[in-house]
Amino acid sequence: MSNDTVKIPQATAKRLPLYYRFLKNLHSSGKQRVSSAELSEAVKVDSATIRRDFSYFGALGKKGYGYNVNYLLTFFRKTLDQDELTKVALIGVGNLGTALLHYNFLKNNNTKIAVGFDVEEAKIGTTIGDVPIHHMDELEKIITEMGITVAILTVPAPFAQTITDRLVAANVKGILNFTPARLTVPATTRVHHIDLAVELQSLVYFLKHYGVDEEEE
């Protein structure tokens, strides 16, 4: 982990990719400058929060003017390491896994699913999009060879922990977990959960029990 700047709050860090994406949009639509108020409207984050977020990286804007789109974009590209391609492994090529293979992560982020793994013989040796699918038995060998340290986990829940253990042993440091299982990992590995059923159910709960007054992340 490079610790070039002061450590950024997690809430801020999670918004950075979002800012980056909208700055790219602005840039390609030819916009030269942008204020925190405009950006706020686009990304639905309070303008004071945006200014605060940016301020962790120093004074990026100019008073009375706003932010130079090009400058900001260049700055965030470096900060988010967009010049360096991050290769990711996809574990479990079922319905969801296949959908993710077709999802173009590369377009907005310099992240690419470089390899997939499954146990179903019909899939082994094929290519989905341009991603080769290998047998799960080769997991350790191939991701080690490819130097992959980030994995997306889309296997059936009962296999999630076992495969996680193998990923950890193979030096994977980050797991995007789409299974409902809550994974046990060492402190050196980071897991982000995307729990589809929980997301849907908590949305329903909010609708029934809360007055709705704004969206939230």
Add this chain to the structure above:
Amino acid sequence: MSNDTVKIPQATAKRLPLYYRFLKNLHSSGKQRVSSAELSEAVKVDSATIRRDFSYFGALGKKGYGYNVNYLLTFFRKTLDQDELTKVALIGVGNLGTALLHYNFLKNNNTKIAVGFDVEEAKIGTTIGDVPIHHMDELEKIITEMGITVAILTVPAPFAQTITDRLVAANVKGILNFTPARLTVPATTRVHHIDLAVELQSLVYFLKHYGVDEEEE
């Protein structure tokens, strides 16, 4: 919105479906009682946080004993309205939409995708799983007829806002948004985002810039 109990913190509300799922697991494995410490190990949430979360609903446990699994389960089933089926519309039957159609939300939550919409003629009139796919032109008509107020949005980003406007006009109150677009909605509509590219990119960012010491939600 029913406001039967005191308003629960949002962070707590988001964890309720998770607790519910694990309680179901415990129950079906025959467990009679559980402590906050055990539950903590399973769901990876601090035990004090679990006790605090539960305490918003009153004193559900017994000192020196823990919680009765069956009692908790019954309580949460009511609280999460699990006895009442929530029908959901899926807008956009592409790769991701199709994967979600095959995802069994019903298993753990009383939530079901009841209808899908797309513009591709080949899909109209077919059934995926047991879910009928209709033309997008019929959106308002059908979801109004079916009394649906929750939608999952998996259309290409450029169409997201237009379709959202139509959903809102057709009385949809909750949207689970898988598109990268940040939607503009009235204060009476709630949007939850699942932004796959942002999730992946922020995971990569955390790996590079932070010492990893625990997982987080």
Add this chain to the structure above:
DNA sequence: AATTTATTGTGAAGATAATAACAATATTTT
């Protein structure tokens, strides 16, 4: 029935995050 043990529920403290508000100041207009 007395003692030990386990575990809750919660007050207090701490940590993190969001927002308001405004002085400072760069840009734009006159």
Add this chain to the structure above:
DNA sequence: AAAATATTGTTATTATCTTCACAATAAATT
């Protein structure tokens, strides 16, 4: 070049969330 305007960066404030720590007390053991 002076005045008016726009907008940042940040200090202060408030809100939300997490965790510690422990008295209270129910259950289990002796």
